[in-house]
Amino acid sequence: MTTVTPSAARAAAGPPGRLRTSSLAGRAGVFAVMALFALYTLIPVWWLLVTATKNSGYLFTTNGLWFSHFDLWTNIRDVFQEQDGIFARWLLNSALYSIGGAAVSTTLSAMAGYALAKYPFRGRDLTFNVILGAVLIPDVMFALPLYLMFSQVHLVNTYWAVFLPSVVSPFGVYLSRIYAGASVPDELIEAARLDGAGEARIFWRVAMPIMSPALVTIFLFQFVSIWNNYLLPLLMLNSDELQPVTVGLANWREGVNQGIPYNITITGAFLSVIPLIVAFLVLQRFWRSGLAAGSVK
Amino acid sequence: MATRTPGDALAHPIAGSAAKRVPGRGHTRSAVLFLAPFGLLFTAMLLAPIGYAVYQSFFRTHRSGLGLGPSTTVFAGFDNYVTALHDSRFMSSFLRVFTLGIVQVPVMLGLALLLALLLDSRGAVFKKFFRQIYFLPYALPGVIAAIMWSFLYAPSVSPFTAALRHVGLEVNFLSGDLVLASIGNMMTWAWTGFNMLIIYSALQAIPGELTEAAVMDGCSGWRVAWHVKIPAVRPALILTTVFSIIGTAQLFNEPAVLSQVAPTVSPTYTPILATQQSADINNYNYAATQSVILALLTFVLSFGFLKFTQRKGTFA
Numbered sequence A: 001m002t003t004v005t006p007s008a009a010r011a012a013a014g015p016p017g018r019l020r021t022s023s024l025a026g027r028a029g030v031f032a033v034m035a036l037f038a039l040y041t042l043i044p045v046w047w048l049l050v051t052a053t054k055n056s057g058y059l060f061t062t063n064g065l066w067f068s069h070f071d072l073w074t075n076i077r078d079v080f081q082e083q084d085g086i087f088a089r090w091l092l093n094s095a096l097y098s099i100g101g102a103a104v105s106t107t108l109s110a111m112a113g114y115a116l117a118k119y120p121f122r123g124r125d126l127t128f129n130v131i132l133g134a135v136l137i138p139d140v141m142f143a144l145p146l147y148l149m150f151s152q153v154h155l156v157n158t159y160w161a162v163f164l165p166s167v168v169s170p171f172g173v174y175l176s177r178i179y180a181g182a183s184v185p186d187e188l189i190e191a192a193r194l195d196g197a198g199e200a201r202i203f204w205r206v207a208m209p210i211m212s213p214a215l216v217t218i219f220l221f222q223f224v225s226i227w228n229n230y231l232l233p234l235l236m237l238n239s240d241e242l243q244p245v246t247v248g249l250a251n252w253r254e255g256v257n258q259g260i261p262y263n264i265t266i267t268g269a270f271l272s273v274i275p276l277i278v279a280f281l282v283l284q285r286f287w288r289s290g291l292a293a294g295s296v297k
Numbered sequence B: 001m002a003t004r005t006p007g008d009a010l011a012h013p014i015a016g017s018a019a020k021r022v023p024g025r026g027h028t029r030s031a032v033l034f035l036a037p038f039g040l041l042f043t044a045m046l047l048a049p050i051g052y053a054v055y056q057s058f059f060r061t062h063r064s065g066l067g068l069g070p071s072t073t074v075f076a077g078f079d080n081y082v083t084a085l086h087d088s089r090f091m092s093s094f095l096r097v098f099t100l101g102i103v104q105v106p107v108m109l110g111l112a113l114l115l116a117l118l119l120d121s122r123g124a125v126f127k128k129f130f131r132q133i134y135f136l137p138y139a140l141p142g143v144i145a146a147i148m149w150s151f152l153y154a155p156s157v158s159p160f161t162a163a164l165r166h167v168g169l170e171v172n173f174l175s176g177d178l179v180l181a182s183i184g185n186m187m188t189w190a191w192t193g194f195n196m197l198i199i200y201s202a203l204q205a206i207p208g209e210l211t212e213a214a215v216m217d218g219c220s221g222w223r224v225a226w227h228v229k230i231p232a233v234r235p236a237l238i239l240t241t242v243f244s245i246i247g248t249a250q251l252f253n254e255p256a257v258l259s260q261v262a263p264t265v266s267p268t269y270t271p272i273l274a275t276q277q278s279a280d281i282n283n284y285n286y287a288a289t290q291s292v293i294l295a296l297l298t299f300v301l302s303f304g305f306l307k308f309t310q311r312k313g314t315f316a
Helices: A008-013 A017-052 A072-118 A124-135 A139-151 A159-166 A170-183 A188-195 A201-227 A233-234 A245-258 A262-296 B004-009 B018-056 B079-086 B087-121 B127-139 B142-153 B159-167 B179-204 B208-216 B221-232 B232-248 B253-258 B271-280 B283-313
Strands: B058-065 B071-075
Touching: A008 B232, A017 A262, A017 B087, A017 B127, A017 B142, A017 B179, A072 A124, A072 A159, A072 A170, A072 A201, A072 A245, A072 A262, A072 B018, A124 A170, A124 B018, A139 B018, A139 B271, A139 B283, A159 B018, A170 A201, A170 B018, A170 B079, A188 B283, A201 A262, A201 B018, A201 B253, A233 A245, A233 B271, A245 B018, A245 B142, A245 B253, A262 B127, B018 B283, B058 B283, B079 B087, B079 B283, B087 B127, B087 B179, B087 B221, B087 B232, B087 B271, B127 B142, B127 B179, B142 B159, B142 B179, B142 B253, B179 B221, B179 B232, B179 B253, B208 B221, B221 B232, B232 B283, B271 B283
Parallel strands: none
Antiparallel strands: B058 B071
């Protein structure tokens, strides 16, 4: 994505010498600051990786930032055997909540955003502002009363208690409205109408493909925010069997006194972040363009 | 409100701009159909809980005798609010988070802006590599990051404590004096890269001619950054500030995890922890009141910031 802009090319072609030497010193300074912050970002993750490979005995006695005995495979086996293999169940739960919730919320956001961008109707601005206002209200405002409401209709401690709130993404509507407004030409919609296509067909066959980069972004953001959610499942679920991996691991962290060894929690934490990192690396092209669309407007 | 539109249109078929609306009426119907699934869930999962919390906050559970008799719910007016405002632990949780935010948000966004400008500068190398590194913490779930840091701070395991001890410094990151700064560090670590990326994306959208013209006029890199680039990314800075205010107000994961290892982090350390504590002891009305107060304050702060910057924008 680092395309050479004309100005950069001109600068590289190099006018006066004085400018060049100063820019060399400047370059070193820029690199130093950037490298320093990269270290700050990486050291904790590096520690997580290194420590995931250690037997609990070496956790306290060896340098935390370097490998000693490589026990990663044993640790992974232990993680999956702890509490009758519940870790695999947690990963599966997280995947179900996140993939299912993100898929549904992306679809709903796309429909709503498209309608708000492309259909002039009375009350449109009000509708949009109410949705946008919801972005400014902290999650706890919804989480706690939702718990009370769900307990009255006996939804607490079910899969739905976490899934249903996860499918609503006001920010997703905001992004898809902006993206639909900017990238789906009115002429194309009119042309499709003249060809006799119905509104639903136009949405699915014409608008959705054009909006797909924004949709991948919404999916990814929603996926991450559901995967990362802690407060909601903590409130809604009692049963260990239904927990996502985040709550499960936090319970293990707490459970040191009940005999859950540190290294099980650490290796579990390490394993649980791999899917997200992979998802980001694979899909980065999309989330970047989506972020750009969201921030420029 | 969207669902009422078609009814309105039918009720006044010849009112106002009816002539112009005739082809649009079918479209209004389509718009409603497209909006309905989201609107329904939005109402049920976001609007209804708000209403329910506000409603709950005006009631109180009254237990007769020694709490053994059946409990009754009585209207309490603003009693819960008065209690909350006099609740010193609840109020100090606000003050704590406010203090944290006043320091942490500017530091984090300043860093994010600096890194974005550096990444955007001509002197930068390995841009793609650095960008990915900075964004990495966003891929780590907040709780997982908190668990990780809880070990990185724990005196018995921490490589940092060990390194500092090596140079003769005895530092306990979880002690009363330091734990708030330690939490601030966790937030900075987790969110700087995300904010950096939003600002960086906005920088990328600045037309090349604009910066080029400034360079031609003999502006140094820093002056271009100050006079051209930073004003141009104002909307992104406002967006990231608002997100940060909301995020800070909801501080929960980090102290919740740290409270397991740091006795200095009390169960009412932040407003959300205090709210959850009330819910835990079945004082739902009070918990609802606390969440309404928190939501109101957050909304006032973030919305107030938006309005303030917009007003300044029109005068500038």
